[in-house]
Amino acid sequence: MSTVNLAAGQPTADTRSAAVRCRAVTKSYGKGDTMVTALRGVDLDIAKGELMMLVGPSGCGKTTLISVIAGILDRDGGECSVFDNDFAGMSQRRKTLWRGQNVGFVFQAFNLLPTLTAAENVAVPLMILGQSRHAAVKKARDTLAMVGLGDRTHSLPSQLSGGQQQRVAIARALIHEPKLIVCDEPTSALDHETGHIIMRLLKNVALSQERALVIVTHDARIFGFADRIAKMDDGHIEKIVTSPKDLE
Amino acid sequence: MNFVALRMLMGDRLKYVGLVAGLAFAALLVTQQASIFNGYIHRMAAWIRDTGGADLWIMDPQTNHTDDAKRIVDTALQRVRSVDGVEWAVPMFKGFLSARLPDGRLQQVRVVGIDDATMIGGPPRMVEGELADLRGDRAVLVNEADLGKKLIVSESGARRPMRVGDRLDINDNEVRVAGVYAKGPEFFWEPMVYTTYSRALRMAPAQRKQLQFVLAKVRPGADTAKVAADIRAATGLAAYTGDEFAWVTMWYIMIQTGILVNFGITIALGFVIGVLVSALLLYTFMIEQSRNFGALKAMGVTNRAIVRMVAVQVLTVGSLGFGIGVGAAVIGGGVLAKADLAFRMVWQIPLIGAGAILICCLVAGILSLARVLRLEPAIVFKGAT
Numbered sequence: 001m002s003t004v005n006l007a008a009g010q011p012t013a014d015t016r017s018a019a020v021r022c023r024a025v026t027k028s029y030g031k032g033d034t035m036v037t038a039l040r041g042v043d044l045d046i047a048k049g050e051l052m053m054l055v056g057p058s059g060c061g062k063t064t065l066i067s068v069i070a071g072i073l074d075r076d077g078g079e080c081s082v083f084d085n086d087f088a089g090m091s092q093r094r095k096t097l098w099r100g101q102n103v104g105f106v107f108q109a110f111n112l113l114p115t116l117t118a119a120e121n122v123a124v125p126l127m128i129l130g131q132s133r134h135a136a137v138k139k140a141r142d143t144l145a146m147v148g149l150g151d152r153t154h155s156l157p158s159q160l161s162g163g164q165q166q167r168v169a170i171a172r173a174l175i176h177e178p179k180l181i182v183c184d185e186p187t188s189a190l191d192h193e194t195g196h197i198i199m200r201l202l203k204n205v206a207l208s209q210e211r212a213l214v215i216v217t218h219d220a221r222i223f224g225f226a227d228r229i230a231k232m233d234d235g236h237i238e239k240i241v242t243s244p245k246d247l248e
Numbered sequence: 249m250n251f252v253a254l255r256m257l258m259g260d261r262l263k264y265v266g267l268v269a270g271l272a273f274a275a276l277l278v279t280q281q282a283s284i285f286n287g288y289i290h291r292m293a294a295w296i297r298d299t300g301g302a303d304l305w306i307m308d309p310q311t312n313h314t315d316d317a318k319r320i321v322d323t324a325l326q327r328v329r330s331v332d333g334v335e336w337a338v339p340m341f342k343g344f345l346s347a348r349l350p351d352g353r354l355q356q357v358r359v360v361g362i363d364d365a366t367m368i369g370g371p372p373r374m375v376e377g378e379l380a381d382l383r384g385d386r387a388v389l390v391n392e393a394d395l396g397k398k399l400i401v402s403e404s405g406a407r408r409p410m411r412v413g414d415r416l417d418i419n420d421n422e423v424r425v426a427g428v429y430a431k432g433p434e435f436f437w438e439p440m441v442y443t444t445y446s447r448a449l450r451m452a453p454a455q456r457k458q459l460q461f462v463l464a465k466v467r468p469g470a471d472t473a474k475v476a477a478d479i480r481a482a483t484g485l486a487a488y489t490g491d492e493f494a495w496v497t498m499w500y501i502m503i504q505t506g507i508l509v510n511f512g513i514t515i516a517l518g519f520v521i522g523v524l525v526s527a528l529l530l531y532t533f534m535i536e537q538s539r540n541f542g543a544l545k546a547m548g549v550t551n552r553a554i555v556r557m558v559a560v561q562v563l564t565v566g567s568l569g570f571g572i573g574v575g576a577a578v579i580g581g582g583v584l585a586k587a588d589l590a591f592r593m594v595w596q597i598p599l600i601g602a603g604a605i606l607i608c609c610l611v612a613g614i615l616s617l618a619r620v621l622r623l624e625p626a627i628v629f630k631g632a633t
Contacts, residue, residue, distance in 0.1 A: 063626075063629045066629070067626045067629055070546070072545075072546050072624070072625040072626050073624070073626045092551070093550050093551070093552070096545065096548055096549070096550045096551075097548060097550065098548075099546065099547070099548045100547060100548015100549070101548065103547075103548075105543070105546055105547060105628070107543065107628055107629070108629075109539075111539065111540065111543040111628055113252065113255070113256060113259075113540055113543075114259060115255045115256060115258065115259025115260075116252065116255055120251075120252075120255070124252060124544070124547065125547055125548065127249055127251070127252065128249065128544075128547060128548045128549055128553075129548070133251050184628075184629045216629075
C-alpha cells in the first residue's frame with residue numbers, strides 16, 4: 001500500500017497508460033464577491049483499467065472535477081486530457097459527440113427516462129450514436145442480461161427497485177462500450193447490500209483493461225472496491241491512497 | 249431520437265392531453281370563426297352571384313350595397329346601351345315594399361323587377377313553374393326558403409306555407425304567386441319577390457327616379473374594364489363587374505356592422521389562447537423534463553438533436569391539435585349549416601388554421617428550447633460544487 005501526495009507535486013501514476021491526466025486544473029463559479037472557487041489546481045492521473053474513487057466532504061469539488069473530466073463542464077485553467085483528448089480545444093458540439101461515444105454515466109438519481117422501458121433506456125446511448133431503435137433495443141436486452149436484469153427488459157423504471165434501476169443505469173453506461181465511466185454517488189440511494197451488488201457489478205463487469213472508472217462517493221462502505229482513492233478538500237486533492245485505512 | 253422525444257412527450261398524459269386540447273381549441277376557434285365569417289361574407293354578395301348573365305352592374309355611384317335603394321334616371325338605360333362595346337343592357341328594379349299576407353299580417357319584402365322582354369336578372373333556379381310565368385297576370389315568384397317561415401297562409405284556422413296560386417297584396421297591389429324559385433341563403437333576411445320591371449314600377453310608390461340597376465353585357469372581344477370606364481365617363485354612374493360590386497357590398501356591410509372587427513377579435517383571441525396555453529404547457533413540460541434533457545445532453549445528445557426532438561414534440565401535438573380542432577369545426581359546421589346558420593369552410597381556412605397552429609407551436613417550441621439549450625448538462629450531478 002502506498003500513499004501518493006499530489007499536493008507535493010509528485011504524481012506517480014504510470015502516465016504511459018493514463019486514461020485521465022489532469023494538471024493544475026482550476027474552476028470557479030460566479031464572479032466578483034459571489035465567486036466560489038471549486039477547484040484550486042488539481043493534479044490527478046487515472047490509469048486504464050483503474051477504478052478511482054473521489055471522496056471528501058460536501059463542497060470540496062469532487063463533482064466539479066468529474067464534470068470537468070467527463071467534458072460536461074469547462075475548466076478555467078490547467079490541463080486535462082482524457083484518452084489523449086483535451087476538451088479545451090473542442091467545440092461544444094464535438095465535446096458532446098465525443099462524450100456520446102466515449103463516456104458512460106451512472107447518476108445518483110439514476111436519471112432513467114420514466115416513460116421508457118428498461119431496455120429502451122439502456123438503448124438510448126446507441127440511438128444517440130445513430131443506431132436504429134430495433135438494433136439498439138436488441139443489444140440492450142443482452143446488456144441487461146449481463147447485469148442480471150434479463151427478465152425485466154419491459155419494465156418501466158417505476159416498476160423497478162432502486163437497486164434494479166441502478167443496474168439499468170449501469171447497463172446504459174456500458175452498452176456503447178465507452179472508454180471512461182463516470183459515476184456520481186452510485187450507491188448513496190441504496191441499502192448496504194444492494195450497494196455492494198452494484199459495486200461488484202461495476203468492478204467485475206464495467207471495468208476492463210481499456211476502460212477507467214471514476215466514482216464520486218461519500219459512501220465509506222464501498223471504499224474497499226477502489227484501486228485508488230483520491231481524498232479531496234477545499235478544491236484540491238489532499239492525498240491519494242490505495243487503502244481506505246490510509247484515509248484516516 | 250424521435251422515438252425518445254415522443255415517449256417523453258406522451259409519458260405525462262395530463263400535459264400531453266392539455267397541450268393537444270389547447271391547440272385543438274385554438275384551431276377550432278380560428279377555423280370555425282373564420283368559416284362563419286366567410287359564410288356571412290359569402291351571403292352578403294350571394295344575390296349578385298345568383299344573378300347571372302350580365303358582365304356589368306351600373307348604378308348610382310353612392311350605392312353601398314345590393315339593397316341600398318339609390319335610384320337613377322330611367323334614361324340611363326339608353327345611355328348605357330349607346331356606349332361602344334355594350335352588347336345589351338336591361339333595367340332592374342329593387343326595393344323594399346310592404347306586403348299584406350292573406351291572413352292580414354304585414355311583411356316587408358324585397359321586390360326585384362326584371363326586364364319584361366328578356367327576363368334577364370331572374371332567380372338562378374326554378375322549383376315550381378317557369379320564369380316565363382312572370383308574364384302572366386299579376387305574377388310574382390317567391391323563394392322556396394321563405395315558404396312556411398315568412399310567407400304563410402292561414403286557412404280554416406290552420407297555417408300552411410304559401411304556394412302557387414295564392415294571392416297577396418304588395419303596396420296595395422294584388423299579386424299572384426306564379427312560381428317558386430330557389431337560391432342560396434343571403435345576408436339580408438326579408439323575403440325576395442321577383443316580378444317584371446314594369447309591374448314592379450306599378451307596385452312601387454311613384455318617384456321621379458325608378459331605376460335601381462342597369463345590367464349590361466359586354467360585346468365579345470371587347471375589354472370589360474374599358475367598357476366599364478366608358479360607361480362611367482358617359483353616364484357619370486358607377487359600373488362594376490359582379491366581383492367588384494360584391495366587394496363594394498361586402499366591405500360596406502363588414503365595416504358598418506362591425507362584423508370584421510368582431511370576428512377578427514374572436515379569431516385573434518383563439519390564436520392568442522392557443523399560443524398562451526401551448527407555450528405555457530410546453531414550457532412547464534420542458535422545466536419538468538430539464539433533468540432528463542440534461543442527462544441526454546451529458547450522454548451525448550447535441551443541441552441540434554435537442555432542437556429536432558422538441559420540433560418532433562411540438563409538431564406532433566400541433567398536428568393532433570389541428571386535426572381535432574378542424575374536425576370539430578367541420579362537425580360543428582355541419583350542425584350549424586343544418587340550422588341555416590352561415591358556415592362556409594373553404595380550403596384556404598384550414599390552411600390559415602394550420603399556419604396559426606404552426607405559429608403557436610413555433611412560439612411554444614422556441615420559448616421552451618431557449619431554456620433547454622441553455623441547460624448545463626452538469627445539472628445531472630446533484631449539487632455540482
